Amino acid sequence: MTHSTPAIVILGQGSLATARRLQQVYPAALIHGLGGRVEGADRVYQEFGATLRELYQQDTPIIALCAAGIVIRTLAPLLLEKGAEPPVLAVAEDGSAVVPLLGGLGGVNDMAREIAAALEVAPAITTSGELRFGTCLLNPPSGYTLGDLETGKRFVSDLLAGHSVRIEGAAPWLEQAQLPEEPQARRSIHVGSVERVASPDELLIYPRCVVVLVSAVEADLTNAIRAAMQHANVALQALACLVAAPDQMACPALREAALELGVPLRFVASASDFRALPGVTFIETARNMTIAVAPQPLDVTRIGRPRGRLAVIGLGPGAAQLMVPAVKAELARATDVLGYETYVRMAGPFRPDQVLHCTDNREEMQRARHAFELAAQGRSVIVVSSGDPGVFAMAAAVLEALHESSDPGWHSVDLEILPGVSASLATAALAGAPLGHDFCVMSLSDNLKPWSIIEQRLDLAAQADLVLAFYNPISRSRPWQLGRALEIVAQHRTAQTPVVLGRDVGRPGQALRVTTLGALTSDQVDMRTMVLIGSSTTCTFPRSDGGEWVYTPRWYGEKPGT
Ligand code: SAH
Numbered sequence: 001m002t003h004s005t006p007a008i009v010i011l012g013q014g015s016l017a018t019a020r021r022l023q024q025v026y027p028a029a030l031i032h033g034l035g036g037r038v039e040g041a042d043r044v045y046q047e048f049g050a051t052l053r054e055l056y057q058q059d060t061p062i063i064a065l066c067a068a069g070i071v072i073r074t075l076a077p078l079l080l081e082k083g084a085e086p087p088v089l090a091v092a093e094d095g096s097a098v099v100p101l102l103g104g105l106g107g108v109n110d111m112a113r114e115i116a117a118a119l120e121v122a123p124a125i126t127t128s129g130e131l132r133f134g135t136c137l138l139n140p141p142s143g144y145t146l147g148d149l150e151t152g153k154r155f156v157s158d159l160l161a162g163h164s165v166r167i168e169g170a171a172p173w174l175e176q177a178q179l180p181e182e183p184q185a186r187r188s189i190h191v192g193s194v195e196r197v198a199s200p201d202e203l204l205i206y207p208r209c210v211v212v213l214v215s216a217v218e219a220d221l222t223n224a225i226r227a228a229m230q231h232a233n234v235a236l237q238a239l240a241c242l243v244a245a246p247d248q249m250a251c252p253a254l255r256e257a258a259l260e261l262g263v264p265l266r267f268v269a270s271a272s273d274f275r276a277l278p279g280v281t282f283i284e285t286a287r288n289m290t291i292a293v294a295p296q297p298l299d300v301t302r303i304g305r306p307r308g309r310l311a312v313i314g315l316g317p318g319a320a321q322l323m324v325p326a327v328k329a330e331l332a333r334a335t336d337v338l339g340y341e342t343y344v345r346m347a348g349p350f351r352p353d354q355v356l357h358c359t360d361n362r363e364e365m366q367r368a369r370h371a372f373e374l375a376a377q378g379r380s381v382i383v384v385s386s387g388d389p390g391v392f393a394m395a396a397a398v399l400e401a402l403h404e405s406s407d408p409g410w411h412s413v414d415l416e417i418l419p420g421v422s423a424s425l426a427t428a429a430l431a432g433a434p435l436g437h438d439f440c441v442m443s444l445s446d447n448l449k450p451w452s453i454i455e456q457r458l459d460l461a462a463q464a465d466l467v468l469a470f471y472n473p474i475s476r477s478r479p480w481q482l483g484r485a486l487e488i489v490a491q492h493r494t495a496q497t498p499v500v501l502g503r504d505v506g507r508p509g510q511a512l513r514v515t516t517l518g519a520l521t522s523d524q525v526d527m528r529t530m531v532l533i534g535s536s537t538t539c540t541f542p543r544s545d546g547g548e549w550v551y552t553p554r555w556y557g558e559k560p561g562t
Contacts, residue, residue, distance in 0.1 A: 314420020
């Protein structure tokens with residue numbers, strides 16, 4: 001099994017040199033360093049336990065440069081929950097020892113050997129089958145699937161106990177293993193794509209060499225594919241991918257079938273290209289599909305192309321802890337990242353294979369169209385916003401671009417908007433709960449709307465006694481607008497009305513100020529500031545650290561129960 005890019009986790013500066021050597025083995029791997037202890041890591045984390053558990057739960061292979069015991073204790077609570085697990089290794093800080101801990105079926109021993117070779121030490125491999133045979137029968141390389149894990153385990157222990165085995169079918173990697181082979185052996189390993197029931201002394205291994213071409217989508221596609229394969233006597237475990245024509249790209253039934261069968265979905269413009277593949281046999285079925293069987297496992301990444309994806313993501317205000325996990329996962333799978341340079345940098349670091357397209361903040365429609373062009377080619381594209389992408393940010397621009405387009409390629413892109421913590425919410429949380437009752441969110445920028453509309457809305461919102469949250473409060477090209485806005489609000493609110501200013505919330509240099517409407521002046525605010533203005537019920541009281549809590553009660557008028 002080939003695994004995704006590992007994370008290298010270090011606790012102290014002393015491990016950085018070894019971590020860099022490991023990075024030469026896995027160039028795309030990032031070094032995660034403990035904040036305050038490690039200078040120059042690729043990512044900074046604050047809590048070792050939480051970080052390790054999160055990586056494990058996201059199925060990320062982990063190389064921890066610390067004592068094996070620490071890693072075991074940290075992951076112990078998660079171990080019983082999980083069947084499949086990522087490889088986890090402990091490596092001595094000075095690189096003198098490599099200990100594979102978990103993920104025997106996920107290739108941990110292969111990783112241990114790779115790392116040990118780079119560090120010029122012997123890996124501490126303890127899996128007896130691997131030691132004896134030089135390969136893990138239970139963990140075939142990519143392109144092959146083990147029929148049944150329990151049979152496999154019994155097989156390995158039988159072989160370890162001295163039984164011999166014969167191999168039927170082609171499996172180049174098994175030829176290199178030092179298995180106790182004998183032509184007359186009772187036990188056999190059978191490699192092939194034909195559907196069969198394993199006999200008691202047989203271990204089945206399936207090459208993923210079968211493709212199902214779906215020419216027309218029918219009802220209950222998943223079962224139709226299963227039935228067609230069974231009828232053709234082809235094993236389901238040998239299925240490498242489903243293939244369809246590009247005009248089927250947005251078809252939900254196809255997507256669901258691929259998901260249920262656990263295989264990728266690829267799109268090929270002309271079926272005749274596909275039929276030209278050398279050595280492939282085609283089985284026409286009575287249904288709207290063709291089964292193609294190749295002589296060897298197929299590299300599905302070379303068959304046509306996948307459906308393109310476009311995700312418009314919100315980073316949250318800045319701090320990694322405030323980024324939703326779905327966004328983190330999306331950042332890991334992206335091939336292309338578009339956005340205003342500051343935000344793209346904030347979303348990183350990225351791997352060398354990920355393409356960054358940084359643009360000016362103002363070219364939003366152009367950026368949206370570029371994103372669709374890339375996604376329509378089958379790439380996995382991210383458009384980055386800070387905060388939430390739907391709040392004065394890229395999501396609306398992306399939808400506008402799609403709405404204006406009649407290109408079927410754009411409309412069949414797998415488009416998803418992933419939310420983030422918006423600046424008003426992050427600022428409010430720092431101050432307490434100023435948005436605890438009805439509130440109104442406004443951008444004070446008159447770049448895309450007339451100033452008269454802003455004045456009118458301000459007047460009505462202030463009159464309605466809503467708490468006000470101002471985005472884009474001021475900028476060099478819009479110097480007077482905030483002052484005018486405050487004048488309008490002051491017509492409806494007292495000078496004692498609490499005001500919260502959050503600057504660079506969730507970013508280095510974060511500053512929170514609690515003041516009043518009477519004391520607020522434009523020079524306390526810049527374009528990196530969020531302005532929250534209380535309603536008539538918003539109140540403050542001292543907090544134990546010397547600051548002030550701000551909140552707006554949930555009730556209005558008479559306090560209930562008094
Ligand atoms: N989509 C973003 C808002 C973009 S508009 C979101 O949901 O947060 C840009 C404005 O948001 C800035 O002018 C500022 O008023 C506010 N803002 C964005 N990030 C901020 C942060 N980290 N701290 C304070 N204000 C921020």
